[in-house]
Every structure is written in C-alpha cells, then in structure tokens.
Amino acid sequence: MTTATPTTPPPGGGTPPQRGGDSLLAVQEISKAFGDNLAVDRVSLTIERGALVGLIGSNGAGKTTLVNLVSGLFRVDRGRLSFEGRDITHLSVNERIRAGIARSFQLVNLFDHLSVLDNVVLTVFAREGKTRRMLSPAESDVAVHDEAHEVLRQFGLDAKAATLAIELSQGERKLLDIAVACALRPRLLFLDEPTSGVRTREKAPIMDIVTSIVRSGHFTAVIIEHDMDVVFRYSDRIVAMHQGRILADGTPDEIRANDEVTTTLLGEHVHQ
Amino acid sequence: MSAVISVAPRSMMAAWQLWACAAVIAVLAVLPWIIDPFQTLQISYGLIFAVAALGFNLLLGYTGLLSFGHAAFFGTGAYAAALLLKFLGVKSMELYIVGGVGASLLLGVIMGAVCVRYTRIFFSILALALSQVLWSLALKFFWVSGGTDGLRVPTPTLLGGLVEAAADKTAFLAHQYYYYVLVVSLAAVAIMWLMVRSPFGVALQAIRDNEVRAEFVGVRVRRYRFIAFVASAGFTGLAGTLWVPLNGLTTPDILYWPFSGKIVFMAVLGGFRTFLGPIVGAFVYNYLETFAVGYTIYWQLLLGVILVVLVLAMPAGLVGTAIQLFKHSRNPAR
Numbered sequence: 001m002t003t004a005t006p007t008t009p010p011p012g013g014g015t016p017p018q019r020g021g022d023s024l025l026a027v028q029e030i031s032k033a034f035g036d037n038l039a040v041d042r043v044s045l046t047i048e049r050g051a052l053v054g055l056i057g058s059n060g061a062g063k064t065t066l067v068n069l070v071s072g073l074f075r076v077d078r079g080r081l082s083f084e085g086r087d088i089t090h091l092s093v094n095e096r097i098r099a100g101i102a103r104s105f106q107l108v109n110l111f112d113h114l115s116v117l118d119n120v121v122l123t124v125f126a127r128e129g130k131t132r133r134m135l136s137p138a139e140s141d142v143a144v145h146d147e148a149h150e151v152l153r154q155f156g157l158d159a160k161a162a163t164l165a166i167e168l169s170q171g172e173r174k175l176l177d178i179a180v181a182c183a184l185r186p187r188l189l190f191l192d193e194p195t196s197g198v199r200t201r202e203k204a205p206i207m208d209i210v211t212s213i214v215r216s217g218h219f220t221a222v223i224i225e226h227d228m229d230v231v232f233r234y235s236d237r238i239v240a241m242h243q244g245r246i247l248a249d250g251t252p253d254e255i256r257a258n259d260e261v262t263t264t265l266l267g268e269h270v271h272q
Numbered sequence: 273m274s275a276v277i278s279v280a281p282r283s284m285m286a287a288w289q290l291w292a293c294a295a296v297i298a299v300l301a302v303l304p305w306i307i308d309p310f311q312t313l314q315i316s317y318g319l320i321f322a323v324a325a326l327g328f329n330l331l332l333g334y335t336g337l338l339s340f341g342h343a344a345f346f347g348t349g350a351y352a353a354a355l356l357l358k359f360l361g362v363k364s365m366e367l368y369i370v371g372g373v374g375a376s377l378l379l380g381v382i383m384g385a386v387c388v389r390y391t392r393i394f395f396s397i398l399a400l401a402l403s404q405v406l407w408s409l410a411l412k413f414f415w416v417s418g419g420t421d422g423l424r425v426p427t428p429t430l431l432g433g434l435v436e437a438a439a440d441k442t443a444f445l446a447h448q449y450y451y452y453v454l455v456v457s458l459a460a461v462a463i464m465w466l467m468v469r470s471p472f473g474v475a476l477q478a479i480r481d482n483e484v485r486a487e488f489v490g491v492r493v494r495r496y497r498f499i500a501f502v503a504s505a506g507f508t509g510l511a512g513t514l515w516v517p518l519n520g521l522t523t524p525d526i527l528y529w530p531f532s533g534k535i536v537f538m539a540v541l542g543g544f545r546t547f548l549g550p551i552v553g554a555f556v557y558n559y560l561e562t563f564a565v566g567y568t569i570y571w572q573l574l575l576g577v578i579l580v581v582l583v584l585a586m587p588a589g590l591v592g593t594a595i596q597l598f599k600h601s602r603n604p605a606r
Contacts, residue, residue, distance in 0.1 A: 071488070097490045109488075111481040114474070122474050126490035131475040134503075135466045138474050180489060 022049040024188055024220050025070065030079030032065055039065040041244035047220060052211065054235030055224045058265060062244040063224045064106060067190045071103045072096045102186035106193045108173045112166035116157055116176055119165050120148040123183040154213055155179040171202035178210055189214065191223045195230055203227065207234050240265055300454055309446035314562060316450050318555035319457040320514045325538040325550035326464050327507025333544040334468055335500045336480030337391065341399030342535045344406045345376045345505040347527035349512025351410065354423035354522050365428040365452065368513050376509020377502055384501035388494055400529055407527035422523030425516045445518060453514050460507060468547060476500055541582060543589020552591050
C-alpha cells in the first residue's frame with residue numbers, strides 16, 4: 001500500500017499529517033452481497049491516522065457500501081474490521097460512534113424540523129451521554145450550547161443558528177451535515193459526497209472549510225467524491241474502486257499515472 | 273410554518289408566556305365559584321383528557337409514532353383504581369394514582385417491548401391489537417372486571433384522608449375534586465413541558481425527524497422510543513385514574529378502540545404539532561361531544577361532520593392554525 005506524502009500540500013490550511021504505519025482502520029477481506037450482486041468483494045484497506053483519503057469509483061463501484069459497512073449501517077458478510085486495533089466487525093452503529101467513527105451522508109441527512117443549532121446541540125448531548133436527561137431544559141446547558149455555536153462558527157453557519165435545517169440552501173445543508181458529524185469529535189470521519197448537488201461555485205468553499213477543520217481537528221477523513229477536481233485537489237491519498245474491488249491505491253500523482261484507473265474511471269479527465 | 277413540532281428557536285419561557293400561564297391558572301382557580309357545577313365537571317373532564325392527549329402526543333408529535341392503543345393505558349389507570357377498591361377496599365385517591373400509574377407503566381413496558389420494534393402502520397396496528405386484547409379480557413373476565421356492567425368507584429378520600437368524600441357528591445366533585453384534578457393536571461403538564469424541552473425531548477424529535485441520522489449521532493433509537501412509550505403510558509394512565517372517580521364507573525368501553533380514536537382526535541383537532549394543541553383539542557372535543565349528545569340522537573354523525581370540517585379546514589389543528597394566522601398577521605409577506 002502506498003503511503004507517500006503528496007508532492008503539493010493540499011488546500012484548506014493546516015499541515016497534512018505524516019503517515020507511515022500508524023494504522024487507524026484496518027479492513028480485512030470484507031465482502032457484502034445484496035442478492036446475487038456482490039457490492040463489495042474481498043476488500044482490504046488500511047487507513048493511517050491523520051490521512052485525508054479520497055475514495056473514487058463509478059456508480060455501483062461499492063464506495064458507499066464500503067462506508068456503510070465500516071460505519072455499521074450494513075453488516076459484513078465476511079471479513080474483519082478493526083479500529084485502533086480493536087475488532088469492530090460486530091459492533092452496533094452506536095458502539096462504533098463511541099469508538100470514534102462518524103460519517104456524513106450522500107443524501108443530506110439532517111433533523112429537518114430542528115433548528116440548525118439544535119442539530120448540533122443534540123449531537124453534542126448524545127456524544128456526552130446527556131440525552132438521558134429528561135427533566136432539565138436543554139437550553140440550561142450553556143457549555144453544550146457554546147460548543148455547538150463554536151462548531152457552527154467554524155462552518156460559517158452561526159448566523160443561521162435559529163433557522164430550521166429544512167430552510168437552508170443545499171450547500172448550507174451539506175455543511176451542516178458535515179458539522180453534525182464533526183461535532184461527534186470522531187477520530188475517523190467518512191464524508192460521502194460532500195459536494196454532490198451543490199453549485200460549482202459552492203464546492204471549493206465547502207471543501208476548504210471541511211479540509212481546514214479536518215486538519216485542525218486532527219481527524220482522519222475518507223471522502224467519497226465523484227468530482228475528480230475536488231478529489232485530486234484535496235486528498236493526500238486516493239483509493240479507486242471498481243465493481244466492488246480496489247483498483248488502485250496511491251497518491252494523487254500515482255493515481256493520475258495509473259493506466260488502469262485512467263482507462264476505467266477517469267477517461268480524459270486526468271489529462272486536463 | 274414547520275410541519276412538525278419545532279424547538280427553533282428554543283429559549284427559556286418568555287415573560288409573556290409566564291403571565292399567560294398565570295392568568296389561565298387564576299381563571300381555572302376561580303371558575304368553580306362562578307360557573308355551575310355541571311360546567312365545572314366539564315372542565316375537570318377537559319383537564320383529564322388533556323393529560324391523556326399530552327401523554328399520547330409525546331409519541332405522535334415528538335417521537336413520530338401514531339398509537340391506536342392508548343385506550344389500554346387510560347383504561348388500565350381507571351380499572352386499577354376500581355380493582356384496588358374492589359379487592360383491597362382502598363379509598364385513597366393517592367393510592368389510586370400510585371396503583372393506576374404503576375399499572376399503566378407496567379403495561380407500557382410490556383406493550384412497548386413489542387411495539388417499538390416497529391414504526392409507522394406496523395406500530396399503530398400492534399398497539400391497537402394489544403389494546404384490544406386488554407378490552408376482551410375486561411369483557412370476558414367479568415368476575416374480576418364486572419364485564420359490561422363495569423366497576424363502580426365512589427368518591428375517594430383526598431390528600432391521605434385530610435379531605436373526606438362529602439355527602440353531596442356533585443358539590444364534592446365540582447370543588448374539592450376539581451381542585452385536586454387541577455393541581456395534578458397542572459403538575460403533569462409542567463412535567464411534560466420539561467420533558468419535551470429536555471435533551472431527551474430533543475432526542476425524541478430527532479428520532480421523529482430522521483431515525484437513521486439519530487442513530488448515527490449516538491442516540492439509541494429503540495431505547496428512547498421505548499422510554500417515550502412507557503412515559504406516554506404513564507401520563508395516559510394517570511388521566512384514566514383521575515377520570516374514574518369523576519365518572520363513578522369504569523366499563524370496558526374505555527378500553528375499546530374507539531376510545532383510542534378519541535385520544536388521537538383530541539391531539540389532531542388541537543394540533544399535534546404544538547405543545548398546547550392536545551390540551552386545547554381535549555377541551556374542545558369534550559365540549560363538542562357533550563353538547564352533540566344533548567342536541568341530537570344522531571350525535572355521532574353531527575360530531576363526525578364537525579370534526580371532518582375542522583380537520584379539512586384546519587389541518588394544522590386549532591392551535592397550529594392560530595399560530596399560522598398570528599405569524600401571517602405579523603408578516604403578511606410569508
């Protein structure tokens with residue numbers, strides 16, 4: 001597996017973390033089938049601590065299924081998942097979150113009729129195990145609200161704190177989706193198509209904010225993205241999938257130079 | 273206007289809201305001295321149904337679960353009091369409440385363990401089916417439940433025997449018992465208010481909005497649905513316990529599915545998308561039913577037409593519509 005540092009520093013501020021053997025997530029020979037369709041086929045992958053990994057592939061390549069398997073939405077048919085050396089293969093979603101794995105969703109997944117602030121407040125309450133409190137008003141917990149405002153400030157959403165999530169623009173909803181995941185303070189964060197459905201001019205600002213926060217928060221992040229400009233610009237390592245298997249794994253420069261990836265996934269794009 | 277209960281923007285109760293609450297409580301406190309006993313009893317019924325509807329709405333409005341089985345909890349609260357009297361000779365209202373709420377919570381645990389595994393129509397039908405089991409038990413085990421004759425519950429003693437039942441039952445119910453119901457109902461409303469605004473309440477609303485995401489921020493969805501179900505059962509059971517001395521009799525009718533439908537209707541009529549909606553809906557429904565019964569033998573038809581028109585004209589319910597109109601008057605552009 002390639003672990004070289006990219007030749008150019010990725011945008012978004014902060015310093016790209018050094019990798020090299022400090023494995024955070026180890027995926028070992030996992031498979032998942034839906035009926036006769038083998039969505040993920042004996043995939044093995046290691047994510048090093050501090051990496052910002054781009055996961056690419058055409059529709060149906062198995063990217064989202066892979067994330068669903070690691071995050072616990074689906075159970076693996078076979079194989080093993082370990083996180084920070086701990087076997088998480090059979091842990092529930094909740095247990096994986098407590099272990100430090102969080103995710104955002106391809107289709108924005110928010111609490112639409114809660115305010116922007118409450119989307120984050122709830123997440124902080126859940127992270128702190130405070131949602132069991134039944135008889136104290138939520139607003140009385142100043143520390144949680146301060147933290148939620150700080151998260152929203154980082155994502156440029158604080159001015160919309162009182163707005164219902166459903167009333168945000170698509171770009172803002174994407175940001176909030178990611179903000180909610182970040183509020184869990186995960187050690188591994190999966191971002192499933194953070195710029196899909198977003199206007200072109202909104203993509204770079206979203207990714208700048210995301211990468212800046214990922215780097216400053218010392219998260220390890222895996223970004224699934226169809227927009228190759230975004231992937232190649234922001235990732236310091238790229239994993240390419242095709243038909244449920246890993247086609248290639250390397251730095252952006254290595255992926256650009258990979259003929260198989262070029263033929264199968266990228267077409268003319270990389271030559272631009 | 274939001275489609276569902278929203279806590280945005282959530283803040284401490286405003287001063288005007290506190291004053292409004294104080295004014296309503298003051299009016300309720302003086303009413304027995306102004307209006308005739310029959311009207312006072314209607315207010316007692318309204319308060320009791322409000323507690324039942326609030327309990328129900330913890331599931332529908334806040335957790336997104338439509339229960340067609342809440343008659344089971346209301347009936348359990350009522351029958352628990354009646355059975356305490358029949359088999360143990362208990363006449364204390366406080367013991368009735370302990371027994372009624374306790375039995376309802378226990379039933380909530382049993383039904384909840386089954387029902388919250390499912391959502392949507394499956395949840396609704398399961399709750400309905402289980403409540404029908406209880407109804408059939410009350411109907412068939414007549415040596416325990418009195419069958420269709422039901423069980424009589426005379427006026428109880430209040431406050432641990434400090435207030436004895438008076439010879440004039442109507443006067444007792446319209447004064448001493450009215451104030452008892454008022455205080456207990458207000459306490460129940462206050463507890464529910466705190467509950468829905470607590471972190472737990474926010475978690476329930478998150479589950480209602482998006483259970484997958486709720487799971488992915490670390491909310492234990494099924495566990496919280498279960499707790500909400502049991503709490504909802506407790507509130508509705510409390511209402512049943514308060515209701516039975518007022519009615520003087522409990523029969524299997526209050527365990528039957530149409531009674532579950534009444535509770536649903538109270539919440540929908542007032543507006544299940546607001547905290548106040550079920551309270552207002554309970555009062556309005558009670559008055560509609562009372563006066564429809566007195567007006568015509570075809571009262572169900574009259575009531576049905578009125579309710580259909582109200583729901584069609586005001587899908588957000590009475591309170592929801594009032595809020596919409598208020599917001600529109602302040603900002604006609606929206």
